[in-house]
Amino acid sequence: MWLLDLILLVLLGVLGIASWLKSNQPKVAGQLGPIEGVAGWIGLIGLIWGVVLLLRWISALGVFTFAPGAMLIALAVALVILSLSLILALPTLRSLFGSNSFTNSMSDIAGKLGPYKVGLGFACLVLALYTLLTVAGLHL
Numbered sequence: 001m002w003l004l005d006l007i008l009l010v011l012l013g014v015l016g017i018a019s020w021l022k023s024n025q026p027k028v029a030g031q032l033g034p035i036e037g038v039a040g041w042i043g044l045i046g047l048i049w050g051v052v053l054l055l056r057w058i059s060a061l062g063v064f065t066f067a068p069g070a071m072l073i074a075l076a077v078a079l080v081i082l083s084l085s086l087i088l089a090l091p092t093l094r095s096l097f098g099s100n101s102f103t104n105s106m107s108d109i110a111g112k113l114g115p116y117k118v119g120l121g122f123a124c125l126v127l128a129l130y131t132l133l134t135v136a137g138l139h140l
Helices: 001-015 018-024 026-037 039-059 062-064 067-099 101-139
Strands: none
Touching: 001 018, 001 026, 001 067, 001 101, 018 026, 018 101, 026 039, 039 062, 039 067, 039 101, 062 067, 067 101
């Protein structure tokens, strides 16, 4: 499970900061092109996985008294994945489901989250690094 979290956090993080990367390093625009082409699908997968993570977090609320730090980080991972995935998945959701009340409400939420896209991207990368360091620490 941690591997899927790590992969999604890295992919979403790179997609989240893509505009910032292109403005600061124009040379990387060519390398970001292929991943940006599937950003909507990555966002859709992240949206589904974020809901799964949030449901798992809710079902494990009893652990909060024993490991509050780990539970807060797990909640942060779920919320960051959900937020950034919603921003990225919205065009794909609209192409799959058309314009209806569900996609319109998701569009409103994504519009409010839009200004935080780069910040959410950096948060994904920091959480990916934390995940990597945590797993590496457990296996030493």
